[in-house]
Each structure stands twice: as structure tokens, then as C-alpha cells.
Amino acid sequence: MVTVKLENVTKIFRGGVEAVRDLNLEVKDGEFLVLLGPSGCGKTTTLLMIAGVYKPTKGYIYFDDKIVNDLEPKDRNIGMVFQSYALYPHMSVYENIAFPLRLKKLPKEEIDKRVREAASMLHIENLLDRRPSQLSGGQQQRVALARAVVKQPGLFLMDEPLSNLDAKIRIEVRAELKRLQRELGITTIYVTHDQAEAMSLADRIAVMNEGRLMQLGTPDELYYKPANTFVAGFIGAPAANLVEADVVETERGLELSMLGTRFPLPSDLAAAVQGVSRVVFMVRSEDVKISPGKGFFVYSAEWLGRETFVHIQAPDGTLLRVTLPPGQHVAVGEAVSVSFDYKKVHLYRPSGELIV
């Protein structure tokens, strides 16, 4: 298929909005890369630059080894799927799928064969005579997928293709999409702001914020080794706890002063923050342990079926998110004490970069 490389890509819109800034990214052949980030962070803009609809203000986009900055969208051999489906309302489903092939001026029989192939791949053979307006959302998105597949593109671009579907259909189409991508081995760039979707689909995820790449890595890497506080807070549900802390020296060694109390640091962490006075302490909800004690109070508790999710109020009033292991139960109002699994804790500079 094709590898895609973005080199220092910047997009500034008329009026001065800097939607994407200095983006460097490489998508491997056959890879499923997800662009993840909050609304307005420049995901769609990035995708449309790769599609050739927008031209980068600065930087280069490569397909394999070729710079494609000035290549028209029609010459990029891309299959694209949109959140809004973007089917052509005046054409039947058959004609929608056939459209890219008609533009290639393929012979009639070839078109018919490939349209039917694509339709059967997505289980929509029985819908070919309908108009898009006569289909459900899930069916429309299958048609859109068929239209993207039928031209046998070297690259799939998908902009939140599942966002308009309800939860059940979304999971169904998501599985379909993953299977299709695996089978065809087509390089895919997939945009979403839903981190659960990103985690389940991606080979690698590029997390973006305010037009910049925050971290690029496998779902595992993002979860266990977030490179900055933004990624730490964005990836994972429930969201990780991020607490500002002062590093204080005592006769017993370095301690973190936070949450209205103090926590002694294990020696490896202490070594890493030598000479740093303020840090951001990050711990995931499942790495917080609570035991009967004092100082902290159980603020609220929700039973989620297997584990229990609780908010713990610290002495200074901060609420900590904690996931209890199956079997452990607490009562709201109960006094507890808190400890952390320091192997899984990360410390960041107040500006956001990872220390350890």
C-alpha cells in the first residue's frame, strides 16, 4: 500500500487560525493509525491536508518517497469516510458505490463486478437500488465504506466515521471496519475524539492538542507511559489523578507534600526529582490502594458490576478517583488511608513534561 509521512506540517487558515503546528508523523505501510484529540485540535485539518483538500502552509507531506503537496485529491488514490456519511443523495446506493469507478472510466462489466464485490463485503447487496435517504445511519455508513473500498485505494482516511451511530450499531460497524482493514491491509488514518474507540482500533495513536502532536505510540505506551500531563489526563477512563505536589526534603529523605498531607518518595523516584521543587503527581485510579485508617474520607461510591469506583476526599478537599479491586467494598463517609503503587506512578514538571 502506501506509507505517509508528514514533515513539519503547519496549517494557518486565512484569518490567522493556526490549526496544525509543526506536525511530524509517519504512518507505516498497512498500519492503522488513529489521530486522537479533543474537539478543535486540528484532526480534521490534518486529514484534509493528507487528502489534498487543504494545502499545508508549511512543511511537506510524502506518500512513500514522493512529495504530494501539490497533488490533486483525485490523483491521490484515497478512500475517505466521513462522520456525515457524505453519500450523494441524488444517486442510488449502486451509483454511489460505482461513482469512483465511473470517474476512472472502467468498463461497465468491471464496474458491476467490483460494486457487487464491495457490497457483499459490507453485507449491503440487498440495498443497492435504494436511495441514501431510505437507509438507516448504520446502513449509510456501510455504503460509504463500500464506496471507499471499491476503488482499491492505497490509503483510507476516516473522520469520526462512527460518531453519528448509536452505541450498539457503532460497535458492530467498528468491528466490521477493523476486519476490513485487516483483510485488505490498507494503510488507514482514523480520526476520533473518543479514546476508547482509539484504544480498540489503533495499531498506534497520535494524540493531538491545540494543533500539536502530544505523543505518538501504541495504546499500551500511551496508557502506561504518557509523555506529558495532557496525554496522562486524556487517555484512560476513568481519567487519571493529576495532583500538584511540592517536593520537600526531610531527614527521612524526599517527600511529596500534596493533598494536605505528605507522602515519602521511594528512592528511585526521589533520585529522579532531585533538585526539582514542584511536580505534578499522576496515578491511575486502579493504582490507588485504600485501607481502613484516617485522614481521607469516602465521598461517593458507584458499583460498576465488577469493581467499585469511588471518590476519596483528601484532607485539603481534593477528590481522588479510585477504582477498587473486585471484592473490596467501602461505605460512603468511611475514614480511610491511601497508598499508591509507586511502580506505576509518574511525575511531571509543572509545565507538563515527563520526569519519570
Added chain:
Amino acid sequence: MRAGKILLYAAAVVLAALPVVPVILLFFLAFSEHPIYVEGFTLKNFEFLKTGVLFSDHPLYSRLYPNVYTVMVNTFLLALGNMLLVVLVSSMAAYVISRYSFKGRSALLGAFLVIHGVPASVLLIALYYMLKATGLLNTLLGVVLVKMSVDLPLGVWVLKGFYDGIPWDTEIAALVDGASRVGAFFRIMLPLVSPGLFAVGLFSFLSGWGEYIFVYTFIQSSTNWTFSLLIQSLFSEMGGINLALVAALSIVYLIPVLAIFITGEKYLLRVTIGGVKG
């Protein structure tokens, strides 16, 4: 309560009947034996349809008026020319205004509204000189061009609304699917605004068909007359006004309009300014 309702319905019926009254009157007058009053029934007022010659029994008058069929063709050419030009230009101009941002875009849009609001008669003198300078005075083409430029702003506004209603995604999908910008325009955008094209086309046809003031001002030779001018001239003619004849001509003038509305009605009803449903 009941009386109030009856009164309300009565008022509604009267209001609904009002616009029909002149048409009915016109209809009866056209078949009247008397030139001024409604009286009896005859087809003689439609005699001119045989040869197109008016007042065929009155050679002196007859010479003053053009052949009715010539007038009909002129009117049709004016309407058709106006329709084609307005649709052609506004379909493309509206697309560009809707899709591209360029310097002076909003000024242009504002200007369109202002121009549309300027009464045409204000421009008559200036237009007269312009047509004279270009040699288009006293030609149908001249009138078509003037008419088209007056009707254009509204057409562009209406079609811009239709183009605005088409999501960007649809157009981007076409580009990515392998269409050029021009290809996407013809294959996707134009078909999607076709109800708007239909509406704009229809209105500019009718507007050309009914045009009076420009024809009256810019056309002198009677061979270039249109229906509106012919009817007006019969009104102001000395030597006995023949209202029945005027009515008969008016009926002939009216028929294409009715035909268009009856055939186009189903399509027109689906059009809401700014987009189509379904």
C-alpha cells in the same frame, strides 16, 4: 361562536375569490359580442389567430400593428433568453460565492441586494444610452441583456442558498473519489441544486414573458414588440377601443403562464428557498 365561524369562512371565501374576479371577467369579455360589455358568446375576437393579422377587415389599422405570431415569438425569445442567461450565470456565480472566499465577497453580496432593490425605471436613461452606444437599442438582444442583469441578483441569492445547503463533505467526497473541482460541480453540485435551478429558471422565464417597461423604452419598431407592448398599445389607441380584442389577446398571453404553473406545480412545491428536502 358559530356565527363567528361562518363570518370567518365568508371572509376567507371573499378574499380567495378576489384574485379570480378579473380573470373571470377577462374570460367572459374575450368571448363577448360587444367590444366593451360582456354580451353573448362569439369566437370572433380570436379571429386573429388564423393569420396573426389584427383588424384584418380594417386595412388602415391593420398596418399599424405587427403580426400577432411575430409578437408571440418575440415574447418567447425574450423570456427564453432571459431564463437561459439567468440560469447559466447565476448557477456558476452562486457556486463561487457560496464556496470560495475572496476579497469583496460580502460587499458583492450586499451590492446584489441593493441592486435588486433599485427600481428599474431609475436606470432607464442610463441603460438607454448604454444600449445606444453598443448598437443594441431597438433589438430584442438588448432587452434580454438588460432584463437578465436585473433578474440576476435574485437568482444568485436564491441559488447561493441552495449551494450553502450542500455540506462540504459531499463535495470533498467527490474530489477524493476522483472528480476534479469542475467535475464535482457538474456531477454532484448542479444535480443537487436542480430544484433551485428549476425555480430560478421558471421565475426568470415568467419575468421575461411579462416584461413591459424595458420593451416599451428600448424597442421602437413594431416588429420587435412583445405581448405586453401590443396590449398596451391597443388600449391607448384612438378610434374606438376594442376591449374584447384586448381580452382575447390577454387570454392568449396568459395560456403559457398557466400551462407552466400547472405542469411545474408538483416540482415547485418541493422547493423551499434555501434547499430541498429528501
